[in-house]
Amino acid sequence: MSKFLIDRFSNLEPYVPGEQPKEKKYIKLNTNEAPYPPSPNVVDAIDKVVVAGLNLYCDPDTTKLTKIIADFYDVDFNEVFIGNGSDEVLALIMMAFVDEKTKVCFPDITYGFYRVFSKSFDLDAKEVPLKDDFTIDINDYINCGRNIIIANPNAPTGLVLTHEEIEKILISNQDRVVVIDEAYVDFGSKSCIELLDKHPNLIVVQTFSKSRNLAGARIGFAIASKEIIEDLNKMKFSITPYNINTMSQIAGVESVKDNDYFEKCNNKVIATRERTKKELRKLGFRVTDSKTNFIFVTHDSISGKEYYSELRKHGILTRHFNDKRINEYVRISIGTDEEMDKVIEVTKKILYEAVNYNFVVGK
Template identity: 50%
Template sequence: MSKFLNNKYLTLDTYTPGEQPQDMQYIKLNTNESPFPPAPNVLKAINSREIENLRLYSDPECQNLREKLAGLYGVSSDQVYLSNGSDDILNFAFMAFSGNGTQAAFPDISYGFYKVFANLQGTQYTEIPLKEDFSIDYQEYCNLDKFIVIANPNAPTGLTLSISEIERILKSNPNHVVVIDEAYVDFGAESCYPLINRYENLLVVQTFSKSRSMAGARLGFALGPKELIADLNKIKYSTNPYNVNRMTLLAGEATIDANDYYLEKCKVIAQNRDYTTKELEKQGFKVLPSKANFILVKYEGIEGKFIYEQLKKSGILIRHFSTFRIKDYNRITIGTKEQMNVFLREVNKIVSEG
């Protein structure tokens, strides 16, 4: 760290991404990526002619993709916002709707970036503990009078709030924005985006990274009342208007055209999740009931870190967290049936040997 760094960033705790080791070929079940490739028409969209057009700036309004998303979700195009991954949108939301006297609130066990963004923007925040079963108590978020961010399904638990519970949070906090981060919603949960026409304080954030096989392309979108979308655009046009590149926009448009392909892959991943859950429970694991493309599991009597380390030696990456309440758990991304069978075989060896 240099002597020139602004003092307000000296103590900033950064987000720790899932590891991406290059020393060998791994079965990657650690970063919630899709095990399936993009749809064939997406690959066709990224052709040599379009690569030549990289000399040109991208459309800052992302008009074609916004219109396609609006059509898919049955909203108007001015209720759609696009950016360089959902992380970008979350950061802009903290920038736009918190700080300057407005505090934030989010679960104590959730997506690690929320705390980072709050600190980055100088926002005071409250981390609300999950219940003993790791679920979110929606009543803890009612009448908070704060900027609220909730992942639904939550990460890394995979547990969900109902739409009616989210609606109660919205009703009781009319003077502050409530962000519902739906990065994993397509794997079996219900989106609350239909509520954006009823609540002026709701912003729904989704991503192309998980269910649409585009983690490496960096593309996220938000759905909300047009006034909130205009607020995000104000931030965007004050930082980087061209923050979604030409190739990503083309891939995104082709992805929406192939929506049925991705819905089918989500269904397969959900089936693999349920299969893996049952097989792990047969082995003696405790598995939280997930609606995401991952599961959070533990084996009583064996440290989560030990299981993680042994699987890594076998060429399988999973995610271990050092957070006290979940340090005995590991998060396992759901891959193909073949990948999950390899994982199940190797983890069975570990618990059998103790």
């Protein structure tokens, strides 16, 4: 740390991304990336268009991408904001709408960037404990008098609030924004976008990193009222007007166009997730009812840290969190069927070695 860093950042704990291996070959199930490549149309479009245009700035208004997202979700063009991943969208939301007067709250177990942004921007943030079963008690948010951020489905639990529950939160906090972060919504839950007409304080945030197989393109977006989108654009154009590069804009457009591929990949992930849940439960794991592209698991006979470490020794990367409420759990991203078969195979060996269980393969 240099002597120039201002005091409020001296104790900042930055967000820690999942491990990105650079040497050994791993089955990478630690950062909830898609197990399948983007639509072939994405690659074709980039090959044809990009090279000739990289000497010029990208479209700061992301016109084509904004329009196709608006059309896809049946909203107005002026109700869509595009960010450099949903992380930038969330950061700009906090910068625009949260201060010492309005404040913010979110669950204590959720996406780690909410906490990091709050500390980075020196915000009054309240972390609301989940219930013992990791579900959100909506009564904690009713008339709370703060801006609210809820990941739905939540991470790393994968659990979902209903629209009825979210509407109760919206109705009781009409003078504050309610942000529903839907990074994983396409894997089996329902988007709140349809609630926007009734609730002008709602901001729905999504990403292309998960269900659209474009984590490396860094595309996120918000859908909200025209007035809220104007506010977000004011923030963007004051900081980073060219935030979505030319290649990413092209990739995003082609991804949305190829809806058949989008649905095919997501359906495969969902089917693999449900099969993996079933197999791990047979082995004695407790598995949350995840509606995401990951599962959250624990076993009475092996600690979360040990299970994570043993999987890593066998060439499988997963995610373990040190938070005392969830440190007995491991989050496992859903890979291909072949990759998840390997997880099950290795898990049987780990359990056998750990507690001398004699599981029969395939039983």
